[in-house]
Amino acid sequence: MVEEAVEVDTIQDQDTEAITMKSLLEAGVHFGHQKRRWNPKMKRYIFTHRNGIHIIDLQKTLNLVEEAAAFLSEVAASGRKILMVGTKKQAQDTIVAEAERSNSLHISNRWLGGTLTNFKTIQKRIDYLVDLETRREQGDFSTLTKKESLKIDEKINKLNRNLSGIKEMTEMPGAMFIIDVGREEIAVAEANRVGIPIVALVDSDCDPDLIDHPIPGNDDAIRSVRLITGRMSDAIISGYHQRNAEQSDDPTDANQESNPRMVTYSTVTMEESITKENEDTEEEVIEPEQTAESDDSASEPLQSDKEVTSPEIEDPIPSPENSVSSDPIEEESEPDENTS
Known part of the structure; x- marks a missing residue:
């Protein structure tokens, strides 16, 4: 278990360093679609256009990638599953591989209507x-x-x-990660209808208002899809690792709290057993005296029983030599004088 945790942390550190402006440029994340195919709602994420193709602002992409990764990590830490969706050819292999690596759900062939x-x-x-x-x-x-x-x-x-x-x-999954919002419009509509938050790679021809955590970037290049999906997968692994660490601490606290309860319970049973043994021995000693005495003195053994249960009195029956201050014997002799 310790070795696996170290491997997860190592992978996460490597990919966190890889998500830089240079890595985004090398993966072609900044390339959008042609100007005539753009969605005006993506204007705030577009930096410029060259040769009729929109160029996405990678500084905003870099910030939104980390925000989306932090969100997925929180969802995974809460114990909820993440559903990864990508049915286009450029995303199928990456979605399956990263979902299996992060122990997430995935749909890579076709979205069945009514899945959610x-x-x-x-x-x-x-x-x-x-x-x-x-x-x-x-x-x-x-x-x-x-x-x-x-x-x-x-x-x-x-x-x-x-x-x-x-x-x-x-x-229901705790969140969804989608590649190509335009292609997976049915999945987006169902998720919005049932209230599942969406993290998605949004190209220049998509509507970012339908997505809770949009990541502006190229959703057609394999390297771009692999880079962004890998970062999301690392965030999910980090969340599960955090949850496992928290769960491993809970049983120790539960055991520490349960031990005092066991001690108090066993102490009570010992006291009950001791009082029962003392009562049994008292009844055996007093039984011959009760048969020879009147009904008025029948209540006296009850007082001696109370004296037995108190921890300060060791001998419930006083000796004849020290009977000057012993109330039970004096009280028992008085009815005999009156009757005579």
């Missing part, structure tokens, strides 16, 4: 896929013909193409 707004139906399909795979591993389909088994394999493969990255999605 009709989650119950999607969950049923996921359960059906898991059931088929389990039955195949257990050999339940071994008795089928070759043609029937091939059909089942094809069905499993088809379901895996769209659902393999969200098999572990038992609840």
Whole structure:
């Protein structure tokens, strides 16, 4: 566990140093689309244009990358999953690799309508896929013909193409990271409808107002997508690492709090057992005297029982020699004189 934590920190430090103005320039993050394809809402993120192509302001990109990374790290530290979405060819391999590295959910083939707004139906399909795979591993389909088994394999493969990255999605994700907002407009609309915050790489032809944490940059170049996605993945890993460190401290505190409770509980049971033993011994000594005395003195043994429970009195029955100050014997002799 310690070695894994060191590796995560090392990777994070390396990629944090890599996200610089120079690395953004080398990855081509500053290249936008043609001027005729631009979205006027992206004007605040555009620096200039050259040869009919918009140039994105990388200083703003650099600041927004770190803000988005800090947000995803907080979501991961809270224990929520992040869903990475990128179905275009330039982003598919990167999304799958970085999602698996950061233990995140991902969709890289096709966004199924209703993945978020009709989650119950999607969950049923996921359960059906898991059931088929389990039955195949257990050999339940071994008795089928070759043609029937091939059909089942094809069905499993088809379901895996769209659902393999969200098999572990038992609840709504805490946040989404999207490549190409224009292409994934259905995913953006569903996330906004159910209230899931979005972090996205936004090109010059996209609407940044639909995104909670936009990152202006080139969403077509593979190097640009890989650089930004890798930084987000490192932030997620850092958040999970922070959560694991906090959880490892909680059990020690819980054990320290539980130990005093165990001690007090055992002390009470010992006192109860001691009082019961003293009461039993007292009853054995007093039983012969109670049979010879009248009903008026029947309440006296109750007083001796109270004296037994107090820790200051060791001998509940006084000796005959020291009976001058012993109340039980004097009080018992008085009724005998009156009766005579």
